[in-house]
Amino acid sequence: MKTKIYIKSFCLLLVGLMFVNMALAAGEEDAVWNNALKQKHFGDRAIDESAATIELTAPYRAEDPALVPISITAKTPQTPGNYIKTITLIIDNNPEPFAAAFHFTPESGKADIATRLRFNAYTNIRAIAETNDGKLSMVKAFVKASGGCSAPIGADLEAAMARMGKMKFKLEGDKIVPNQPNQIQLLVSHPSISGMQMDQISRQIKPAHFVNQVKVSFNGKPVISAETDIALSTDPNFRFYFVPDKAGELKAEVKDNLGKEFSYTQAVSP
């Protein structure tokens, strides 16, 4: 009987603690952003927290924290008079919060971007869009790095290292459709490792090694470009749009933080 009471009060205590935790989390979720990250990346500029410009899709639970698919959808098409210039992705509680900044042009057609990111913690991810009038707007989503045994490292780094620099473009179908936004996927093979901080265990010091610049062009005209950081998954993957006028050549130019450069071209036709 006594035990039962103990169990009951213990359960109550646990539930109570859970609520306290939740309340704390709700208040603290934005603390890193408000206190440091906003100023660091955007200074004193006003940021409108609104989903009028872009929408962010991220899973609430990161199934594999090394490979979390996220996507940003633009609410309006890119036109010369009204377009999204840049979308910046920040993951508040990652060791390096800056994940990527993608730059678009009016010719991008649609400023949509999807990629795969690492999540080291329970954290907000934010997408901040800058339109050509200089205004900033932000959407955010909360992601729980999942339980289980996985870590945000990457499963088979040796395979990625062996094919480093290999790239592919994948169209939605086999052919392009001229004069309208066509979705395209860029696959880049790169280990994208954060380095071995604990070299007293492995007795080997490995520096961080990751993709930090991506440029895509079509027949010499820029389609999309990006500065990226360690939050990109192993074998970075990007999905975006371009508007081809006719047959031509897609070109990807990729650089990493150790100064390695890779490029790849692929012919596409209607």
Added chain:
Amino acid sequence: MFKRLLCFAIFFFASVALVPANGTELSLKEVAPGVFVHQGVHALPDRQNQGEIANIGFIVGERCVAVVDSGGSPAQGRALKAAIKGMTKVPICHVINTHAHPDHIYGNSAFKEPGVAFVGHRKLAQAMAARAPYFLEKAGRDLGLVLKQEDFIAPSQIVESTLELDLGGRKLTLTAHGPAHTDNDLSVFDDKTRTLWLADLLFMGHLPVVDGSLSGWLKELAKLTKIEAKLAIPGHGPVASEWPKAADAEIRYLEMLRNEIRVYIKQGKTMEQAMAEVGQSGRGDWQLFDDFHKRNIATAFAELEWED
């Protein structure tokens, strides 16, 4: 007979006396002469089980004992060590870490003393080092375990491809596998009883987790199923099971994953679509399906899109 009874009595009292952190005794079963396995539970590591979820155990030779996986927490490691001391007078000479996942290595520190070699795959140290900062934080957050860097004990004896350990009248063959469940999987074959200790190369009941390479795992399983072993010991599942029948369900699941994801990639579908749709029919066959199936798809998808 008397000796056996005595052994049993000592073991019984020892195991009752040794209460790990989560309040349950460390039960051990002798699956073959001298091969002892503690059965884990099919659960995510949490504050209640403190990460003590995997099958762990040891093999006793005439000269010394080899531990196979040290446990999911330092407390479980200590409980396992005390159980061994209670059962045999021969010393512990090896702690074999079958791979870098926390539920298999967090008991290491309990065994650290002169004369004990920590044995692991050539890639184990690197895998531990890369994951340690993240695992340390997670142990505190999710398991309520206070771990230090010293709890991550790197192997002092490396298995490049295979290694034989002589425990006295008993030869163990350790094999370092290619990327499979992880990129640092080790299996242990006990010659004397023809027992194949597969750890997480074999999941039974608990959904297999791909944290290395899907195709690589199927390749390793094709080799492993040719081994003429009587029994296999899974990392998650019953203490032992008939080999190679024990691998049937796992192979079926992994092959299904590979076949279905290949079709998605060929059709130009996305990882997100695959994660939402692939292999849902398998849900009833496995425990922890909802916890690991989607992540398996993500990992496998990222691997298989580089096949051609």
